[in-house]
Amino acid sequence: MPAGTLYRGREGMWSWVAHRVTGVTVFFFLFVHVLDTALVRVSPEAYDDTIAVYKTPIVAVMEYGLVAAVLFHALNGLRVIAVDFWARGARYQRQMLWTVVGLWALTMAGAAYPVLGHAFRELFGS
Amino acid sequence: MNKAIETTDPADATYGPDHPAPVIEPPRARTGRSPRTSRTNYELYGWVFMRMSGILLVVLVITHLLIQLVLDGGVSKVSFAFVAGRWASPFWQAWDLIMLWLAMLHGGNGLRTIINDYAERDTTRFWLKMLLYTATVFTVLLGTLVIFTFDPNIS
Numbered sequence: 001m002p003a004g005t006l007y008r009g010r011e012g013m014w015s016w017v018a019h020r021v022t023g024v025t026v027f028f029f030l031f032v033h034v035l036d037t038a039l040v041r042v043s044p045e046a047y048d049d050t051i052a053v054y055k056t057p058i059v060a061v062m063e064y065g066l067v068a069a070v071l072f073h074a075l076n077g078l079r080v081i082a083v084d085f086w087a088r089g090a091r092y093q094r095q096m097l098w099t100v101v102g103l104w105a106l107t108m109a110g111a112a113y114p115v116l117g118h119a120f121r122e123l124f125g126s
Numbered sequence: 127m128n129k130a131i132e133t134t135d136p137a138d139a140t141y142g143p144d145h146p147a148p149v150i151e152p153p154r155a156r157t158g159r160s161p162r163t164s165r166t167n168y169e170l171y172g173w174v175f176m177r178m179s180g181i182l183l184v185v186l187v188i189t190h191l192l193i194q195l196v197l198d199g200g201v202s203k204v205s206f207a208f209v210a211g212r213w214a215s216p217f218w219q220a221w222d223l224i225m226l227w228l229a230m231l232h233g234g235n236g237l238r239t240i241i242n243d244y245a246e247r248d249t250t251r252f253w254l255k256m257l258l259y260t261a262t263v264f265t266v267l268l269g270t271l272v273i274f275t276f277d278p279n280i281s
Contacts, residue, residue: 020240027233031261034226034269037209041272043280044206051204063201067191074184081177114196 011097019076022069060119067111075100172235179228186225210278226269234262
């Protein structure tokens, strides 16, 4: 490790980095999402045409990435709260991170078909 | 002249009243560049808000994702008619309104922290935050207006 750095590596630092990256990702999507929803005040056609973009296979993959970012940020956020408020939180932060990663992998596996299924059917036939 | 003063290797130096050890400034010492002491608990309230809103957002957002992307055909069923059906209920209007406000303020405060961490020049930091606050206020107001003025019979 280079001298004079605050970055300590390992699970603690990388979960913190991932929390920032996923947070910024979700926040930027939120701007776009409020704008696309605002089209319901323009006309049903304008809204439906724009939502059609969300149903294309390439955007379905991006939606799966969005779900990945939201789920990690949510689960790791609960871990951060546990570290702050639970007396033994700091001691078990590493075990809690691997619990977060495990739950994240499980929920991502469960979300794969519902989020990506329609894109799969469109690309490879019904 | 005392020869020991010219010694550069600390291992050779024997410090004493006539030859004091070099002063190492404490890492958190106040200097001319330090900001003035904060007289408010604003940062504490922000810290608490991130945790309280975070817990609520886990419930609000994950339910939102289940409804929009997983249940009943996933994103394929989303349309103007689907939005009109959900916003016919004050419950889901309130749900979306609370989610909009909490998510924008939670995300806005998160991005404020990141700007403060990485933008080192005072003017860069100031203008990035002005851009952030403008975009955040605009988005919150637009979303609120859309929820309150939604008209299912618009043509």
